[in-house]
Amino acid sequence: MGARSEQSVRSFNPAHTGDNPSPRERVARLWNEEESWYYYLTEIALRRIGNRVINTFFRKEPSAWLDVRPLLRIALEFDTQVSAWSANLPTAMKQWETSDAIKKPEPGVLPEQGGNHVMQELSWALENRLLEVRSWLYQPFMYWLVHSRSACATLPSILDGSNGLDRFVQVAAADGIDNQSATTLYHLVISRIECNLKILDMRSL
Secondary structure (H helix, E strand, O other), X not given: OOHHHHHHHHHOOXXXXXXXXXXXXXXXXXXXXXXXXXXXXXXXXXXXXHHHHHHHHOOXXXXXXXXXXXXXXXXXXXXXXXXXXXXXXXXXXXXXXOOOOOOOOOOOOOHHHOOOHHHHHHHHHHHHHHHHHHHHHHHHHHHHHHHOHHHHOOHHHHHHOOOHHHHHHHHHHOOOOOXXXXXXXXXXXXXXXXXXXXXXXHHOO
């Protein structure tokens, strides 16, 4: 590669800050590269779970979700996988807090001092992906709640919290759902409601 071509590549390389970057610049560059790899690997893992959810639940028409009993076991397995994925995220991907704005670092602030806006943006993007996958996972069970003749009337009591589960188990029995399956279904329905509220409260533009 000629000198002119090399110079052109450097001019288009946003990470290039000069032939002899300062130690501070080298640390910041390496830090950002590490965060990018964390994001890349964790995104791949979550996408694989998301693809499994889609291939399992969305191959048929939504009307198939009216019989939720065959879906409960695999949904609980997916829910466990997603929760384990979230709990075991690298520390670098857990730095963003939903109550804080994503801000660029102040001049002279090193990444390890909390000034890495790249890290904040990547962890924020992963949180969005997590909510998206959870919304896919819980959708069949919210559909059942809304379209089941017996279950729809119980929505106010479900949200009550005091005797919501007991009332839900009684109503689910009318659809031939046993107590253990009804408890699992209740958990999935409540999880969908909480997921929707979080999306509306913290993620909507």
